[in-house]
Amino acid sequence: MPALSRLSLLVLILVPLLVPGTAAWGAARPKTAKVQVDDGAEMVPTVRLPDTARPLRYRLNLTIDPDQSEYSGQVDIKIALTKTSDHVWLNGRDLEMAAVEVVTAAGEHLPATWEQVTPDGVARVDFAQPLQPQTLTLRFTYSAPFDPSLDGLYRVSEKGLNYAFSQFEAISARQAWPCFDEPRFKTPYDITLTVKAGDEAVTNTLPVRQETLPGGGRRLTFGTTRPLPTYLLAFAVGPLDIVKGPTIPPNGARRKPIPVRGVALHGKGPRLAYALSVTPGLFLTLERYFGIPYAYGKLDLIAAPDFDAVGMENAGTILYSEQRLLVAADDTVDARRRFLVLHAHEIAHQWFGDLVTPAGWDDIWLNEAFASWLAPKAVDSWQPRMLTARMVEQEALEAMDLDSLASTRAIRQPITTTSDIETAFDNITYRKGAGVLAMMESYVGPAAFRKAVTTHLRRHIDGVATAQDFFGALADTMHDPVLVESLRSYINLPGVPRLSLGWTCPRTGLQVLTAQRRYRPLGSEASTAAHWTLPLCVQPNAASAPACMMVTAARQTFPLGQYACPAVLVPNATGTGYFRLSLTTEHWRRLLTVLPRLPAAEQMALLESLWGEVVAGHQPPSLYLTAAVSLAGVPAWDVASASFPRLKQLLDLAPTEGDRAALRLFLLQAWRPVMARVGLTPGKLDRVAPENTALLRDRLVAFLALELRDETVRAQLMALMRDPSAPPPAEVQATGMAVLAQELGRPYVDGLIDQVKTSTDAEHREMALDALNRVTDPVLAAQIRDLVFAPWLKLNEVNMLIRGQGRESSHLPAYWAWVQANIAHIRARGSTTTMGALPLPLEGLCSAPAADQVEAFFRPLAGELEGGGRTVDQAVERIRLCAAQRASTLSQTPPAPAPPPGQRP
Template structure:
């Protein structure tokens, strides 16, 4: 079927815009029943409600029919009023309130008014008179539309069947029911769901009673929940497949087994088999780590087809995107590995986040950082062959790019607006936060760290806690105030430390010399004055003994208990330090001589530090190329492939075509022999180390075929793709599809579009989108962009398509023109996440003029973007830094002497 013409796409977008419910920024135009005149002299609360009223328990009675455009609810909230008042503040957004009343402790029923005061859902409930402090019951009857942007309670359709799913984190529960929508308010919930005939309903607990209702529907009453904040509730309603998984057996102090279920769209239940089969082992590994019995009675894994959050840790009811949950036992190693780490992350939250919840959004970093730290550790303990042991360190190194921006934020971010809540969920929280926790654990040891975690959780079971509470548990465990100072310095200071390091050997023995300041890349205007308390581990010589110490001063000489003077000092031994190193060129050359023999984590850390020095203009690019080539043949797949993203940057930022051609030839000569050893198809290495080889083949083939445009690799790959009896290994199929899209043009593109229009396989659809984002023909690339407006593309897939628009850098200028020309239609088609994603590919514009244009275009609409003004700041800064890199010295390929 032909691709969607531009005019048709435009027409569909305009129709869609007319049909969509009003946008959040137009809320004031919507009629508000039961509205009362607010007290104009009172300050309206923003992200934090007053402490004068506190919820004690909710009773939710919702009627959810995904065949309709809205749902209805009857809600009771028991609250404690601690100060006399004639009104209270709570949360509710775009709720059509039919009635509201308050029931006093004496049983008096009083009518109440309801007024949504702010666009993001702060509401005022007015009483007919001032009420004394007491326990009150708030009652509401209302209807609400299903959300069109994958927030709150939203509706999706597939094969003519309709479903409803929820995503309440961070502050979208207020779109589903009137509530106190903050993490600190944890209460039990009594939930009743009424659904039509043929529909199933899933929430945080199992049903305890079922009643028939007129019309053939059912009313399901569920067991009361344990205390939960609003954002951890979950709902799934529709003609769902509910698959019973293997029961999780009793373990340790938990005497009861845990029923395990998988939930998917109608007909997709069989695809849950792999996820259900691996869950008990991973779950028990996690439970043993915490030493606290699982609290929530059952565990459901829900596959949502249009879910942009990837995974959400709702208590006892985890929701995943279909692309991540519906993996198969014979899927690629990478797909299974990504799922296992994600799955472990969400299971970890059942304790750290659900059982003990952050008291406020400013501490959400600890919740997410901890789960990001523990997840790969748990997978490695359970299935070491999945090679997740270095995930935390690797991802922390990747976070340093974001953390190197002047516009980055601190891990512990003050929350003043709802935009601040949105930006709290980025790689500073997840990856930098996890890296800092890994550094702390490495310094005090895993046993002490685990004991501190258990102490923290046991002190706050079913409650909330702050980061300071965690620091207290850590201090009580290790009795080292300097360590807590170090953690505080890392969470309260933005940026990456740049640690200058050397050594001297006076008569008193070996001394390590350090100096620190904030790292900044070439072209950055970030202030460099900063001072961290920084754990440092060093080793004299490749085979020496590692010693760890704490760097507490801006400049410091740290003695080592060694009299011999080493030929080389290994800095950041263990590789877990969150900093970039600044070394002399001679020190770097000595390190490169031993680099292939160092442990993999140290190789990764040193390689990234060297890249940082190149990006800052302190070391020549030829030195980085020398290091990258020296690691090309190391066994560890993640080390061997680590340079690929940086090498792509060097290619794209090469100032002239001849510079680019020379660098490309150098890289081909270095990595073609590696592919000859690994092979396009399985061979000897696969029998020795199958997972490692598959992961390396995946990255290596993509680098050679798509970034270096190796014609031989591309032709061989296409031949494998075309031969029905010799399909390529699963791990390189996505690259093969991308090459076919580039080489075969319209006929192949039409086939991918047909697949998107007809297939319900989420993984296949994602691969098709990835291939379409690799199209090189400008005309076809324009048609791919216009697919954003196609009604058969799911909203999370729209976001995937937009985020991938920078993969072929030559198309970025055309993409930028398209964004400017289509903004009205993009507003109608997408969400705040969609609009925020529009800025991501623009780094490739790489000029100061373009940075000014992007600034001028997006700044006036910053409030509409997910992340607000910071999203604009970071997009503009990335473009300026790219321009500074491109105007720097041209890339230099190493001389033969340097390569040795």
């Protein structure tokens, strides 16, 4: 038990004796689905609480000592009781309730009882008598264990020191205090934290008062927050380093400076220097974009060592995983680039999500899609050399794999269970959502779209908003109902549009012909009936701007008589359209002759559309290989490496080892000249374009060394890694570690395991785990899988290890057998996140019988998996689709030569 005051101890002893019914206060006994009350049968609420009561203000007074197994406190919630009732519903999970009382508007103190009604934390407070509508205060005295997973308020230990951190999104605040745990309930918070001697405490505001207690502990009273939902509160307690960063100066309408601090585990404060140094530039870039002053008074950046999310946008107090926040100015371009985009994402949330919060989890895209869309734009505006301008489009293309499943969901998904909340935080919300916003912005123009965004935010400052609210802002600024309908169709319809496109040239001039239906890959049972209102831009010739139109029907003809009849029509000009193109083979062949000369965004979009057609069985794999090889030597790193994941899929689908070897040889012949130009170590290209070259070298070396098994590159890389006179370039070290693990076997692998066991550097530990997941020796692979049960492996690292099990596809049968044999131990070791990760690597099993086995095994466990039944559905569907593709000509077509050079129309 945490240390309690004498008064608190007296309450714990006496109140159960004085108040009737308190014997059940600490219980978490699920009741039946119906509860009998005076006015009839009332259903137990599920994900949405009834409107009988709403919170107006919270007062949290918590004692948090990470050296103990639990914490305690008193919570007052001022509520508006909106109708006569003898009870209210709210949220709380696994809370040990010592006392509950109600203080009426007249000042009466009335006894009440607490009972957790459902396992996921719906609770009921019963009054001693019905109360009329009024303002009440619910007062709770309670304790709770630190959460054993990485949700709620949890503990971590390092070098013998203990810390507490929080993660309340989505519905884990209820594990830390009794509350109304929905985003629509925004209120101010008054927070007081009591900590032991030597510990620091951080929350959403700065302290306004501090008291020293007997024994050296401290009681810190923090400033009242602005209105916030429960999920945006944050706590960090322990012997923390708190580092003062640069102060952000006043900007425009904001007259006050913003203090910036970094927070890390003891001794790690100096490693916050880079993150703190880049914060003012990113912050001011975003604040200028919004034109709305930052609302939260200060900005803390907290590095958490055991954090399964990469970042969390708590208001004024952003929490990051150590792997992402503790980057250095001389770290890899990729590490700094990832951090800058993540940092911009979380800062953008201070407006998208914090200042204006979605009214419900069905509209979480109003947080995540908008932050994912804006973050790379902000980084590109501030530091264009970090090459983030095409990131949104690239990630939207990657999201199409998930969105092509029959079991996918719409961006705006109805929420009926808590599992639905969990699945709302996937690449449909983040990457597809961001891609759809980028498409709309491209169609209307950045200035007009920015006006719609800022109009929406200004209308709901410190409040909540819905999709309909944003549609309204878009309508009021654009005055274009078709545009609004386009966004609405993309938000509400699952799947990827498949847009068939062609052209004719009658006497009246050029006509563009379109037909659309839902895309589906080979073996899919998804309905193709849906159609979207989608923006389309085409380029009939190089001398003119793209011609743009809105496709509103299943079939349409667009007259473009002002253009001459082209030899080839370039579709999806600008590359921002969220759809897959379906073209005739002849049209594709004509496009391939000009593909190397198109803008980079169009190259990526066309390459992915062609892959989609191959996977759907409409075009041969040889055509994709032709396209990929034609782009191997383009300057842009993201285009040159865009095909690597798809080429790995073709290698994995090859029916025999001979076919796989032939394909490897073909690909080596195409990419070895590129490797010779880029080099393993910095050279001429690095002097001309250092960031682009470093990013390309990173991907190219990994592809050649690990997927194509290029013996020359592997030997050179091993020599670099083992040269004591100079370290290899940072961007190839991760691949070098993986190659050494494969080539040197047990001695090197044992060294990596020791590194994970003893190092406190989260980034180094992550690199070591990545290398361990690439071992090829089946005996060593089995030993590495069992590291999941090692007590020194952090829980987020357990999840990393499991997610990476599919990287060497030859180990998948053994991994699947391991999961089945060890499921009880895995359940005990992990969390719902861990359980939800287990099916992810199994796609490569690639057979219908395997799909049946996976479904039979995981379906009964669905309630324990993050994402629930949808996680099982998607894992099984991926295996079935892989089996269908392996059985098709997809795995049997030989490589084709590169296309002849051509000219852009």
